[in-house]
Amino acid sequence: MHLITPLLAVVAGFAASVAAQDAPIQPQLTLLYSMDAHLGERFSLGPIPTGEERIVIPIVGGSFTGPKLNGTVLNLGADWRLTDAQGIVRPDARYNIRTNDGTNIYVQTEGFPLPDGRTMLRGKFETGSNGTYAWMNDVVGVGVLKRNGTSAVRIEMWHATPGA
Ligand SMILES: *[C@@H]1O[C@H](CO)[C@@H](O)[C@H](O)[C@H]1NC(C)=O
Ligand SMILES: *[C@@H]1O[C@H](CO)[C@@H](O)[C@H](O)[C@H]1NC(C)=O
Numbered sequence: 001m002h003l004i005t006p007l008l009a010v011v012a013g014f015a016a017s018v019a020a021q022d023a024p025i026q027p028q029l030t031l032l033y034s035m036d037a038h039l040g041e042r043f044s045l046g047p048i049p050t051g052e053e054r055i056v057i058p059i060v061g062g063s064f065t066g067p068k069l070n071g072t073v074l075n076l077g078a079d080w081r082l083t084d085a086q087g088i089v090r091p092d093a094r095y096n097i098r099t100n101d102g103t104n105i106y107v108q109t110e111g112f113p114l115p116d117g118r119t120m121l122r123g124k125f126e127t128g129s130n131g132t133y134a135w136m137n138d139v140v141g142v143g144v145l146k147r148n149g150t151s152a153v154r155i156e157m158w159h160a161t162p163g164a
């Protein structure tokens with residue numbers, strides 16, 4: 001009783017202060033791009049120290065389009081996906097894209113499979129800090145990947161920004 005009463009008071013106080021001043025603000029998501037990425041022939045490294053299997057899926061081309069950037073997927077990169085100790089396939093993709101006005105952007109995504117066959121992705125980007133797309137360096141990306149046979153994927157990548 002002596003312990004629980006002050007604890008309840010603290011919890012109630014916290015809840016009240018959250019409700020009064022610190023209510024969570026939902027971030028906004030805006031579309032960065034919708035991408036069709038073409039895949040090459042996959043190969044396996046077999047079991048590796050950190051998991052059941054490492055599979056390499058080359059990323060060989062494609063295109064993307066969005067309100068603030070359009071362009072092509074370069075034939076340069078792969079998904080070095082890991083089948084982990086629980087048998088869960090975890091993508092680990094690194095590749096490059098080029099905007100139609102010539103800016104090179106490095107893309108890195110990782111994620112996990114959803115029960116419906118799609119894959120959830122976290123995305124981050126690197127590009128010249130002196131260029132038009134410097135803002136991409138600070139993008140927090142949220143992506144959803146959908147398989148299209150074994151030779152292509154459709155990725156919708158969203159840009160998360162704080163709500164107001
Ligand atoms: C990219 O293409 C889309 C659709 O074709 C267009 O609406 C958009 O303005 C383009 N954006 C840029 C930055 O070129
Ligand atoms: C950014 O810097 C690089 C290296 O100095 C240069 O080649 C490039 O032209 C610069 N880009 C812009 C848009 O100023």
Ligand SMILES: *[C@@H]1O[C@H](CO)[C@@H](O)[C@H](O)[C@H]1NC(C)=O
Pocket residue numbers: 036148152153154
């Ligand atoms: C699936 O791939 C085919 C052939 O590359 C393409 O025509 C089609 O638009 C793709 N569909 C999706 C949803 O990506």
